[in-house]
Amino acid sequence: MRIEQLQHIIEVNNKKSISEAAKTFFMSQPQLSHSMKNLEDELGYKLFRRNRGGLIPTCQGKEVVGLAREIINTIEELKSLASGEANLTGNLSLTLAPGAFNSFAGLLLTRFNEKYPNVNLMITEDIGIAIVDKVAMGACLMGVPVWTSNDDDTMRKLLDSNDLAYEEIIEDDLCLVIGKRHPLAAKESIELADLEGMTFVDYCGRYRNLLRNCGIDTAKREFLIVYNREVMKTIIAKNQGIAVFPRFFLHNDLFFEQELLSYRAIEKITDKVKMKMYLIYSRTEPLSHSAKQLKKMLSEIIAGNPS
Known part of the structure; x- marks a missing residue:
């Protein structure tokens, strides 16, 4: 079992397609299929099955993908300790509510890029319910929706039903x-x-x-x-x-x-x-070290602005 194989199955899980996942690694589809088959042969069970939406993990596959994420994130943290946080790498995605995007996206991009120049951060804009859907479906890693105190209980129940963690920022x-x-x-x-x-x-x-x-x-x-x-x-x-x-x-x-x-x-x-402005992210998938740094910086920038 190799680290690359764990990265391969994580990406297949994200893209629900071997051909699309292969593009991430600049591999051919047969090469990635061979890598996955070798891992399945070593483990003794199938990791994915096909349905109308593409490839989805089997019961064992879900556990393996979850463990693979933890292993990759731990390795990333070990590397950051050894080489310094400026050498963190990876891709992060964040979706902000319209007003939050207007007020904080530019500042967040500037500061994050200065501190972590090798991490690719993509910030997009959308409305509250759409942000919840994107994070729940894995289309983006984290989101910042906004709603009124009157809607707080309803929105919290929606987040709980989608297995999303949420932290009030301000x-x-x-x-x-x-x-x-x-x-x-x-x-x-x-x-x-x-x-x-x-x-x-x-x-x-x-x-x-x-x-x-x-x-x-x-x-x-x-x-x-x-x-x-x-x-x-x-x-x-x-x-x-x-x-x-x-x-x-x-x-x-x-x-x-x-x-x-x-x-x-x-x-x-x-x-x-x-x-109320909240930061939301998946409860089931652990955040990488770089994602934790983004989460921390986001909260500091928004909560740190004077009212």
Whole structure:
């Protein structure tokens, strides 16, 4: 049994295809098939079987793949101790919720690449439920979805049902975002009555139900639905609308740094509803040493931003 064979079966499990897995190792399909057959002959049982979705592990195969991951991760940690963390290698994938992507992806990529230049980190953007699905299916290693405190129990049950681990990174306020010269900019705290007759900018149509749940009569409000955050911020900066948005989504943003936009607490909403950001990953597959370092850095960057 060789280390390469363990790497081979891990990749076959990930890709569900020998031909696709072979591309990772710059091997031909027959070469990888031969490697797997030799390992199965040595162990005395089949590791994979075929169904409509491709190759899936047998009962013994699941255990072997799990043990193989632990062995490979342990070897990676031993190498890092011997040669220094800067020499860590591998591929990591992370999917962030839209606001988190806008605020933290650039900073995370820069810092991680500086410290671990040989690890290939890919960061993509998606919405909450899609992030849960991607991590559950193994399409990405870790994810950072966001939801309200009202949905916390429901989302935790969903994560548990998908055998996903989750750690709360930060909890923050839901605030009113306004332009520098907006009439409400002079007020330190906003009451619901102050929002009468205002035009709301709704990012992707996600916040209307939230406003309704907070006691705002959305039937009497004009909504501009936009699908681009920069367009949303431009409209607000020109005082053509206001928005309700999680406060931590405003970090590292030029509109706020240049004081074109600001945020205010909303009476009976800011204290009532909180926005929660979680880090999620599989409970069943151990994280590699490089993945643990990414997890640590991600939490430090997000939780370390001032509110």
